[in-house]
Amino acid sequence: MTVAVANLGVYWRAIPRPLRIITSRLLMLVPQMFGVMMVTFLLVRMLPGDPALLLLGNMATPDTIAAFREKLGLNLSLWEQFVHYVGNALHGDLGVSIFTSNPVVTDLLERAPATLELITYAMLLTILIGVTLAIISVVRAGGVVDIGSRVYGLAAGAIPDFWVGLLLIYFFFYILGWAPAPFGRIDTFVSPPDTVTGFYTIDSLIAGDLNAFVSSLGRLTLPVLTLAIVNAGALMKMTKTTFADIYRSDFIRHARASGLSEGTIRRIALRNSLPPIITLVGFMFGFLLGAAVLVETIFAWGGLGQYAVQSVVNSDYPALQGFVLVAAAFILIVYTVVDILYELADPRIRV
């Protein structure tokens, strides 16, 4: 027995360290997800509001209310409801949304890629803008970019995303007519590509449909810009602080004295500033999943955030629980990835 355990230990340690971290973290996901499920189930049921009454309107009679509550399973005790829910969830059934009549899984599969595509590109652009501006303003301190970025850093924290979105629509759609109409992920007359990844831009390339690719890329432009403009400010400020410290540190001075080229020095300095940047990017990515809701609403994106808000307002329990599960899973995954990247970026860290 003890030998077997010892043997297991040997096998375990034989696995490369990053793989060990990933495996143990994935195992941790199971109890974490169960905990999330239970807490959200109970919390959602504690919310005020009754979907049956809201929906039935003129048709509300004691009979129709009872029939409707029975249909939703609301007549059972809380504990019975939870057991049903977990049992069904294990079979991949999260219930049927009251306000779309679709299975929640179908809704989420449709909406999650919409939001992920939006925030992934937004994050990439945010990193590009934030990090580039930060490096330029440190390297060319006192230059135009430095001064401009200070103003932008101040403003970006203060302006709300929906306002930026509306301004962009106003100028680029109304006045200039460059951007496409701000509704949805693809032009009304272009059919979306077959789903492979759920990202229209990638799927249309896989399908070889250039028209759909260009249309979906066009639709992404303004919402992605909106999110990037609003969020790049914070990333820029933080990168600037970290990068400036390192750029003036002793080992960089040493590198410069040793005659390394400026390009190499900047690369080394950036590499050493990565850990806090990765943490912030990971945090922002998780945050955007829900925080993109206003931008989604303005651009009629049909994403997760909109779905969540609608389900709260309507007391659509199955939909709300489905959203929280997906959001929790997403954030756990993002944080796991962040930890791994963190370790790769900084070999001193032993998780």
Add this chain to the structure above:
Amino acid sequence: MQTFPHTSSGMTRRLPDGIGAARSLWLRKAPLKGIFAGLVGAFMATTVLGTVGAFAQDAKTTLVVAAPRTPESLDQEYPPTEAGHEVRRNVFERLLTYKQKKGDDGIFYEDFDTIDGALAETWEVSDDRKSITFHLRKGVKSALGNELNADTVMWSFLRGWNMKSNFHWYMTQIFKIEDFDTAFQKVDDYTVKVTLPNASPLIERIWINSDLGILDSVEVKKHLTDADPWAASWLATNTAAFGPYFISKYKPGQEVVYDANPNYFRGEPKLKRVILREMPTSANRVAAIQAGSVDVAEYLLPRELALLEKAPGVEVHKVFGNFIHRVEMNNAMPPFDNVKVRQALNYLVPRDEILKSVYFNTARFTKSPISEIYPGFTDEFFAYSNDPAKAKALLAEAGFPEGFKTQLAYRTGDQLEEEMAVILKSAFAKAGVDVELLKLPASTLVERYTKGEVPMYFFRDMAIVPDAAYVANLWLNSASAINYSKFKSDEVDQLIDSGLKSTDEPKRLVDMKRVQQITMEQAPWVFLMNPGYQLATRANVKGYSWYTPNGNAFFDLSKE
């Protein structure tokens, strides 16, 4: 009761229609310097390429509609909502209908005095008004080619009865039917008879309701399962019926695509395809219709409509339909159990100010609990001018010379209600009535006023059956489950009950006039506005028509 959220932001300036010109200007310009501008440029260039193809299609037979939200379900047994009613109007066909008449404003209305056959070519009502026999039109086919006959009608009835929802509600609550088999009979292959236990003045009118469509039972029956014997889950996301359209794509939260039913019995629709896009922000629906990206924009704010009316290429159709927007007071809760308090609040409403600053003159005063467009409506008992002195006197008589503290609830996201709540708060304060405003999510608000926990709340509703007794029964009968204001008058109850049974039409009208008189004197609600129904279309969209459920009928529309 379900209202669309009127989300909006201040961005409704009119824009030049020069999209094409702006594009070529961009292509001629050299890209700006700098990484940021470069990025914008790259994105924009792809955008330009992307939209060129889209406009190339011939759009004469395709209508694009910008709606605040997609329907919650395609099943007519789903509780009625505005978006759901629109599906029912366009997908389902009913046994009877009203004849159309053109109003002075060029809009087509239902003529409530003339009933016409739809799927039933002719019908007979027995002399005692206890039974109705439908003779079905022959050769009517669904979009899938299945033919209408007595079996499809009977199965539709059977499903409706067993789903225990809308159909069941009308049959049991209005017709008082207790047993399916004695009430519904197939006479022959094209004849169906419905027998009621009592005479009903509504025996014909109910069958016009958009909730009572006939299903293509041949198709629906293919989707029955043991766990789902009435195809509730299939019909929630699919359609099979005899209306002018069927739904070929249902993506909730994104879009719904209607395709024409080539077999429609009135002839194939002129618009072959209708694409309904969800655009939750009303300012963007305005932007889209101004730019010509959509042909129709639904549910805009009064301020936006006022701007669009002046915009070239856009037409705003206005109907003073059946909505009644009011503040309901809990008549069972002190101090609102005192009629003088309720009257006093009605005298404190600055209706002119609300009309001008909230509704931009797109609304009218509500002067009766009955919709102004319905037969039997009268405004002669409305006496509530804006008279704070009189209100103060009434409050003093009621024992509140210094006023009192209370609460007024409205739903989150409803901009109009929020604006009105603020106006009412300051207006009521003139008589010492200190109002705390409660902003609640829709489902919370409904739950709380259903339980009688809120003293005052906004309520916007419409009844789709154009009959005064039917409307009064919903809101004013003390036995009604949705009489949330808990208004109770024995005389009103008795007049309504007789109005639902009596077939003596002149007497019904006299009785309903009396009901309106008592209601206006008793003031169970703070009477506010008839917000009407408005639709913005591009100027080339013709044939706008209005039906009582306020959903748009795409069959009537065409594009020039």
